[in-house]
């Protein structure tokens with residue numbers, strides 16, 4: 001038995017439901033069995049009074065763009081212990097982030113597949129970091145793109161399904177090749193037409209929601225049938241609605257995304273939820289300077305927005321823990337149960353009743369190691385005994 005941390009009298013959200021007050025145990029890098037607390041060696045034990053607090057699995061942000069290892073490390077101080085990076089520009093940066101052994105785990109797609117003259121193609125050209133060689137122009141290049149990413153060791157395959165953008169045959173080929181390699185596909189879909197085309201291609205995860213027109217039953221039923229997963233990134237959709245800079249860029253790049261409605265985004269999430277589509281928490285955190293969203297901190301706002309779109313607080317918590325882990329095949333995390341990785345967040349209060357309580361962060365552990373917390377916003381109990 002290694003060093004134990006015993007948290008007493010704490011409510012526990014195990015990834016599904018809340019129980020307790022009870023005892024929770026951290027045994028090295030894993031969550032231990034409660035019985036370890038019965039007769040511990042006092043010299044190797046830290047005991048914390050969790051009265052009035054709730055213990056959660058470490059939070060997972062399913063859509064980020066991380067700038068560097070320092071920013072990655074700071075995510076954990078906000079309880080975000082796993083991030084899924086949905087596009088690294090320049091793509092070489094992914095090597096450094098993948099190798100970072102900080103408190104936050106980075107998984108990513110490296111370079112996304114994009115069409116050279118699409119809105120994103122134009123933006124990438126404008127802000128640098130890619131050459132025309134990086135773009136996917138036809139079905140042969142689609143196959144090569146997937147093979148190259150697989151050779152780099154990516155975790156998922158990302159496609160920017162802009163409209164106008166790739167021909168349907170290119171999208172279909174990316175999906176077919178990714179399936180061959182057993183890779184999950186994630187498609188950027190910020191327009192209604194992009195949803196239609198991406199569902200036709202059969203992509204596994206659709207990220208963003210349209211703001212030109214809310215998704216309707218035709219779309220949500222198809223998502224349910226195809227078991228498509230949604231990562232709406234409401235934080236980004238909200239930010240885009242209010243951004244004059246983005247509005248200007250849309251004019252410059254002749255994008256159809258000029259007509260934006262955050263209400264359409266909220267309606268889309270409500271419709272997906274009603275249809276039983278799994279909805280995961282992702283923020284699109286980035287440092288682009290155009291529409292910057294703070295990594296780590298922003299996930300808590302995303303949870304608030306999911307609740308605003310109709311989710312219960314418990315559903316929002318699942319969206320950033322067990323449900324995210326399940327759909328992105330993270331098999332060691334997202335739950336509080338013996339044997340699981342000890343990525344944990346202790347918050348002061350009941351986040352299952354009031355989602356804003358996730359912001360009352362008292363302590364964070366990553367693989368059993370305590371991480372300094374910077375986001376404490378109020379004094380509560382939970383003292384070391």
Ligand SMILES: [Zn+2]
Pocket residue numbers: 063064065086087284
């Ligand atoms: Zn993104």
